[in-house]
Amino acid sequence: MECRGLWKSYGAFPALRNINLELRRGRIIGLLGPNGSGKTTLIKLANGLLTPSAGEIRINDIAVGVETRKIVSYLPDCVCLPDWMRISELVTFYKDFYEDFSEDKANEMLANLHLDKNQRFKTLSKGNKEKVQLILVMSRKAQLYLLDEPMGGVDPATRDYILNTIISNYSPDAAVVISTHLISDVENVLDEVVFINQGDIVLHDSVDNIRGEKGKSVDALFREVFRC
Amino acid sequence: MSWDFDNDRPIYSQIIEHIKGCIVSGEYAAGEKLPAVRELAFEAGVNPNTMQxxxxxxxxxxxxxxxxxxxxxxxEDIGMINDLKNEIAGKAVTEFMYNMKNIGFSKDEVIELINKCDNMEGDGKDE
Structure with missing residues (x-):
């Protein structure tokens, strides 16, 4: 994924200001920043849900559009699946939509998390809805995964399961972008981090470099950079 | 040995120390085949790139x-494993002596203390 001179304004308010960023395949990247810093805006631009006000964003050297959706798997920050469907129907729904979707993988993960496929989506708890959504997203064999707050509403044991899922799905051909506030939870699985603040990228470095040069965790650095 | 990481140091260097510990302790024997990177990464809860x-x-x-x-x-080089063992032991002793010096013990006092301590064969968790 590559952004060049990327701007996005909502009315007069600039949500992203001149973003230049290159994310490579085979890397797991943390997109970190305080509330309202532009994380979700950047992810939505990469997914084509928003269009840039200026500049460009390309994936696999293709401008974001219909073609890139085939290779991008997106987990939104809200629960937004048709809630009258049963879990099994949602699996079929995803299978119809995406060529790279693996039904077997989805069923395996659903079983691991003891989710009943006959349950209707709207009868699930908030955390279980998030789990189902993540399972659907991770069951695709995409080249770019955009996970917006994948662990916001789930318990710590499930967080571990989600992180393990990300590790075991690791592919040298795919990049995984995780936007989150739960830095200490994800820190061990990240290759690199992007700090974003008020629409600007303030830091883009590898976790090893940050720890090696600054002698502190990404979590500690985040608290320092974004002290209120 | 379980995988435990400090927050303030690069994980790959802690993995190196961990595996060296396993080699020295014999958990990984000389010439033994190691599990696959992906498998170990999963076990340790880290990124496969880091393990690599x-x-x-x-x-x-x-x-x-x-x-x-x-x-x-x-x-399979036993000499190399022994060197590693001595290196790790040396570091542990240096750190130990540093801590003892900080709480006011001289080298002779430390040696006397070690001789008096009859619980040396324990597993270090003798509380």
Whole structure:
């Protein structure tokens, strides 16, 4: 994924200001920043849900559009699946939509998390809805995964399961972008981090470099950079 | 040994220390085949790239060697493993002596203390 001179304004308010960023395949990247810093805006631009006000964003050297959706798997920050469907129907729904979707993988993960496929989506708890959504997203064999707050509403044991899922799905051909506030939870699985603040990228470095040069965790650095 | 990481140091260097610990303790025997990078990464809860980097450094040091077709193996060089053992022991003693000096013990006093301590064969968790 590559952004060049990327701007996005909502009315007069600039949500992203001149973003230049290159994310490579085979890397797991943390997109970190305080509330309202532009994380979700950047992810939505990469997914084509928003269009840039200026500049460009390309994936696999293709401008974001219909073609890139085939290779991008997106987990939104809200629960937004048709809630009258049963879990099994949602699996079929995803299978119809995406060529790279693996039904077997989805069923395996659903079983691991003891989710009943006959349950209707709207009868699930908030955390279980998030789990189902993540399972659907991770069951695709995409080249770019955009996970917006994948662990916001789930318990710590499930967080571990989600992180393990990300590790075991690791592919040298795919990049995984995780936007989150739960830095200490994800820190061990990240290759690199992007700090974003008020629409600007303030830091883009590898976790090893940050720890090696600054002698502190990404979590500690985040608290320092974004002290209120 | 379980995987436990400090927050303030690069994980790959902690993995290197961990694997060296396993080699010295005999948990990984000389010449033994190591599990796959992906498998170990999953077990440790870290990124496969991080595990790969740790292995690359262990290979550079010669403690691990990779065979293109059959995987990665611990060195069969017992001399090298003994050197590593001495190196780790040296570091532990240096750190221990530093801490003892900080609380006011001289080297002779430390030695006397060690001789008096009859619980040396324990597992270090004798509370």
């Amino acid at each position: 980097r740790a292995f690359a450094e262990l290979e550079t040091e010669g403690l691990v060697h990779a065979n293109r077709t059959s995987g990665r193996f611990i060195t």
